[in-house]
Amino acid sequence: MRLALVTCFNADWHFGKVPSPYVPLNLLGLAAVARRSGHEPVVVDPTLALLEGRVGDGPEFHREVAELICESRPDVVGLTTMCNSYPQTLALARQCRELDPDVRILLGGPQASVVDVATLREFGWIDAIVRNEADRSLVRVLDRWAAGDDLAGVAGTTWRGPDGGPVREPAAPLLQDLDELPFPAYDLYPFERTLQDLAPVEAGRGCPYGCTFCSTNVFFNRDYRIKSPARLITEMRHLRDAHGFTRFDLVHDMLTVDRRWVLAFCAALLDGGQGFEWACSARTDRVDDELLATMAAAGCRGMFFGIETGSQRMQPLVRKRLRTDAVLPVIRSGTDRGISCTASLIVGFPEETTEDAVASLDLALDVLQLSPDTQAQMHLLAPLVGSPLYEEHREELRFDGHSSDISLFLLDEEEIATVTRHPDIFPSFYHIPTPHLDRDLAKAISAATYTCPTLFLALRTAGADLRQVLTGWTRWQHRHVGPEQLRPDYYLYGFVPDLCRYLAAEVLDGLGPCAPVLRDLMAYVELRYALQRRLTEEGTVFRAFDCDVRELSAALRTGGGLDVERVASDLLFVNLTVSRGRGYAFLEVSVPRTADPLVRPGDRLEIRDPVRQLLSRPELVIRNTSQRRAFAAKHHLTERHVTALGLRREPAGTATG
Incomplete structure (x- = not known):
């Protein structure tokens, strides 16, 4: 057929x-x-x-x-x-x-x-x-x-x-020996058209743990299986020989459950001298310094850790049972060995309190401060069919139009009607009530982690009490943001501008000498947010800051403070978006600060043949037609970026703003 x-x-x-x-x-x-x-x-x-x-x-x-x-x-x-x-x-x-x-x-x-x-x-x-x-x-x-x-x-x-x-019909028996499977039909997928340099390879299936929020145990029946090192490496070699891949994502919910297998796999990689790089998922209590060192030596360059909550009180309640004080040492150990680590957390558990939720935010910020390469996720809890949480609370589910980011596909009116008619089919778009945690505060913690974590790092560094900041935000939001504004896309498009309005009105003045730096950082974050979500259609946007906001952002990601040198920085944002269906694409370039400013607010700027320039040189020549002068600014796009953004298809022309 x-x-x-x-x-x-x-x-x-x-x-x-x-x-x-x-x-x-x-x-x-x-x-x-x-x-x-x-x-x-x-x-x-x-x-x-x-x-x-x-x-x-x-x-x-x-x-x-x-x-x-x-x-x-x-x-x-x-x-x-x-x-x-x-x-x-x-x-x-x-x-x-x-x-x-x-x-x-x-x-x-x-x-x-x-x-x-x-x-x-x-x-x-x-x-x-x-x-x-x-x-x-x-x-x-x-x-x-x-x-x-x-x-x-x-x-x-x-x-x-x-x-x-x-x-x-009755359930089918699980396949126990995954080595029996043929190689996936990689030839049926056009890798070359996606411009990906990381290929996924199935390492195994099943997680033996029983976290309350997870439905994986239903799909795989908690039956942990893993391919033999020889089979897995043979598949990686096949992808290298057929498609040129040397970097891989080893797909398995929990790769490091069997320490002996991991050591055997790493030994085989090292003995073969393939030079492969790979990423995987693990628990922080199933790795240690020695194992991380071995994995890094064998090419491990990325690890995903499900932490779930930064509250030690909550860990047994969600049946994760990690020691929260051991999370950062493990991630730091991986980072020190060249492994880029991601920590995933969840907010909105039914037993959660404000203190628990803020503890999770604090842990996410701690992870982000370890290195510019570390990442933190903060998901709103989604009730997944088959999970213990769903089974316990299925009669309590509520729909308010704002779903977890794992279900973040914006629904049209017809789809919303379908979802609300069938909570048993689409429960991940719903939420479980949290009697001890304001749901708007939970939404803010999730949105802040994804959209403006450096701003919260700065607030914390300045001495702000994040619990007070967040509870103050929910009060401000209830007063100033009407129901008509709280559409399903609010936390994608409206959250950061409103948060910045609140911070400017009620928080920054109380932070003393840190306030001016925070205002600059806040303006920078808000502008990037507007550009990323195409809240402005301007071709070029120029902003002058009293401090080096990019240096400040980098310092905050490595545990630095707010005492950056107060050197003014001028930034030009260049919109390169080809079409709305392709999302956004913009360049952020530094404009040299001179005695006679190269750009003043309101100047009209022109970039001729931007595609040709991006392909042929590391700088953009920008013409200030208002001042009848030109200057060069370095850009960060590679040829691969240009192709991925579809700029090759555009005829050479002029981008103006």
Whole structure:
């Protein structure tokens, strides 16, 4: 059978980022087993199609993607599902059915697996769902449909029976020896068009832990499995030889559970002398200095740590059971060895208090201060079907239009109506009430970590009590931000300007001599926020600051203070965005400060042939037509950046502001 496998959407372009396709490792693995059994798979990536201009970012997006899918005249359309884009996946599936009434619609992946019966009951255009790991069940589904049979007895499936209702077959047994799997069909994905230099490789499956907020244990049944070092390295070599990759993301929820395996893998990498670099996920209590040193020597350059909460009181309540005082030493140890570390935290647990939430923010800021290369995430809690938290609180779920960033695909009115009708199918767009924590404060902590962490580092460094700052913010917000402003996209587009208004009015004056520096930093943060979210359409934006705001930002990321030298800095922001569907792209360049200023506020600036300049030289020649003079400013874009932003497609012309 002809099988079109469709990736999940990447919604980044909705909040200011250039659409970033990701390699659909799960689909490439399924394509390999389908092809081995004589079927004809193709892979369709809607995010890549958007990036390349083959579909538009507008009301016809789903229709255009469906037309793209149906171009290959598939017998079956298989869509993988995640909680964040499930409403859109179902809408896309409906468009495919309307274009081709005879095509079979098959869902798989984490979200459909846990809401299978409800999905078939409510959305009549879905024919079947392959639950959990589909390495075996997918082929059996395709074989049955090719023969004109139904799916009776096919383990691991939920299908539409003769009466139209859902039929749920028993679960399929898990594949224990992952080395049996063929290499994913990497040849079906156009790596060269995504400009990615990091390839994902499945290292294993399953996490043996039982955190209350996580639904992974449902999908993998807490059955920890991992490929042999030899098989994994052979797959990495294949990607190097076939596609030129030497950097890899080893996909496994918890790579370091088995210390002996990690040491054997590292030894094999070192013995082979491949020079590979790789990243993985781990727990801070399943690594130590010795293991981190070995991993770094073997090429580990990135680690993701799920911390979840900075409150020691909360750790056992969410069944994570980490020692919060051991988190920073572990991340520092990794950072010192050249491993870029990311700490992931969650705010909005039902038992959480304001003190607990601020402790999580403090830990996130501590992580960010270790190094410019460390990252911190702060997710709003999402009730995931199958997680212990969901099962305990499923009758309490509330919808206020603001969902966790893991479900941050902005919904239109029709999708909101669908989500609110079916909380059992789309619970990740809901929240669990937090009686001891103001939900607006939780939203602010999450938004601040993603949008303006250096500003909160500066406030903390200046001696501000973050608990008072945040509780003051919620009071100010309730007074000054009306319901009409608190749309679903508020924390993407409205939060930072309002936060800065609040800080200027009620906080900065109380910080004494630090206030002027903080005002400059706040203006810098707010301007970057506006540019990143295209809140301004200006081609060029010039700002003069009384201190070097970029040096200040860098100092704050390495534990420095606010006592930077008060050297004025002039910055020019150049908008290079090609189209709204591509997100934003802007340059930030320093303008030399001279006795006779090269740029004054209000001057008209012109950049001739920007693409040619970006491709051929490290500087932009900027003409100040108001003063009838020109100057050069260094830029930071590489040729790869220029290509990724689509600037190559633009005819040489003039960008003005």
